[in-house]
Amino acid sequence: MVQLWIPGPTEVRPEILAACALPMIGHRSATMTETIERMDPHLHLAFGADQSGDASVAVHSASATAMMEAALIGAGRGKVLCLVNGAFSKRWYNIALQLGRDARAIEVPMGEVVDLGEVRRVLDAEGPFDALTVVSSETSTGTATPLAPLGELLTHYPDTLFMADLVSWIAGAPVDFDANHMDFGLAGVQKAFALPPGVAVVCASAAFMERARAQTERGFYLDPVRIIDGHLARKTPATPAISLYFALAQQLEDISAGVALPESAGACSGAAAWQARFDKHSRMQARTVEWAAGHGLSLLPAPEHASPTVSCIRAGDLDVGALVGGLAERGYAISNGYGDLKGKTFRIGHMGDHSEDGLEAVLTAADDVLS
Ligand SMILES: Cc1ncc(COP(=O)(O)O)c(C=O)c1O
Numbered sequence: 001m002v003q004l005w006i007p008g009p010t011e012v013r014p015e016i017l018a019a020c021a022l023p024m025i026g027h028r029s030a031t032m033t034e035t036i037e038r039m040d041p042h043l044h045l046a047f048g049a050d051q052s053g054d055a056s057v058a059v060h061s062a063s064a065t066a067m068m069e070a071a072l073i074g075a076g077r078g079k080v081l082c083l084v085n086g087a088f089s090k091r092w093y094n095i096a097l098q099l100g101r102d103a104r105a106i107e108v109p110m111g112e113v114v115d116l117g118e119v120r121r122v123l124d125a126e127g128p129f130d131a132l133t134v135v136s137s138e139t140s141t142g143t144a145t146p147l148a149p150l151g152e153l154l155t156h157y158p159d160t161l162f163m164a165d166l167v168s169w170i171a172g173a174p175v176d177f178d179a180n181h182m183d184f185g186l187a188g189v190q191k192a193f194a195l196p197p198g199v200a201v202v203c204a205s206a207a208f209m210e211r212a213r214a215q216t217e218r219g220f221y222l223d224p225v226r227i228i229d230g231h232l233a234r235k236t237p238a239t240p241a242i243s244l245y246f247a248l249a250q251q252l253e254d255i256s257a258g259v260a261l262p263e264s265a266g267a268c269s270g271a272a273a274w275q276a277r278f279d280k281h282s283r284m285q286a287r288t289v290e291w292a293a294g295h296g297l298s299l300l301p302a303p304e305h306a307s308p309t310v311s312c313i314r315a316g317d318l319d320v321g322a323l324v325g326g327l328a329e330r331g332y333a334i335s336n337g338y339g340d341l342k343g344k345t346f347r348i349g350h351m352g353d354h355s356e357d358g359l360e361a362v363l364t365a366a367d368d369v370l371s
Helices: 014-020 030-047 064-075 087-098 116-126 147-154 206-213 224-232 242-256 271-294 320-329 356-370
Strands: 056-060 079-084 102-107 131-135 161-165 184-188 200-204 310-314 345-349
Touching (some): 030 271, 056 224, 064 184, 064 200, 064 224, 079 087, 079 116, 116 147, 200 206, 320 345
Parallel strands (some): 079 102
Antiparallel strands (some): 184 200
16 A cells, blocks of 8 residues: 555545545434534634624535535626646636636646636726636645735725635645635535545635525535535435544544644644644645755746645756655655646645655655665
């Protein structure tokens, strides 16, 4: 068995796998209601949305891609502005086109971040847009787009909902949904939540919900109103992935209780435990960059745009296939570059419940391969 240090799915702790193996229950049972109830306070912490505020959290049995579609269904049938800097942000743009939206992409090369001034220019010259889409951590390139400046900018464009893919960001770094004036956040759980894939989590502002309720023809399974109202009523629209709900409830409670933190974090819980988890990710990211520099290698994105959970390293003359293969022989899986970046970059996913000691072991094995 190889240990997963790819950019997701990542390793799942045995305790969580055990939660997946709990006896089955009916999805309209009291135990199911309790399972959903257990999640909300922790989901609010993960999204950085005040529990007494106007944002609603929800869970749906689907992949993150499905929630990209749900977000667009709720945002309206008009124009959507998509910031594209890699494979997943391009996917969101393509989904908008597939849904027949008047989608406008601002596209920059992989590893770069769309310039805020250009966003402002397009909003002014071509708006109003119903929504803006952005991927906070482009897993294909290990590139982070800061959410705060975008959120601030969009306060000047009240018609434009701020929608972010947080797939490889959430549970690895703070989202600050409220502080960043966000309207819709979505994620799968196979990245920094360190869960098996198959359920998605979302957070929606009151403005998003109002807009979504006004839409006709929202479909059924990906109707964000049905998903979020259903969650609030503790009822799922269809039979959910019950085993994954058990796992999610367990993992959310465990993260809030300070699971998978180094001893140096001390005993912490609640928001402090989430912050300690973010700090751990940040140290693992810095350590990976330091290791790369030791081999004369650097990240694909500029240092200030490095993802907290996925390091995408320029390979230079290094044989990426040999590195990935050599590590696999030593029991560790890392990833080659994505798409056109294959052979030119490699990616290490340092996320979830992985420890700094664990990362050290991977980097030592990589040293061994490289020597
Ligand atoms: C940033 C990002 N967005 C979206 C997705 C799609 O997620 P899923 O495969 O769960 O639909 C991924 C998957 O890796 C991702 O990394």
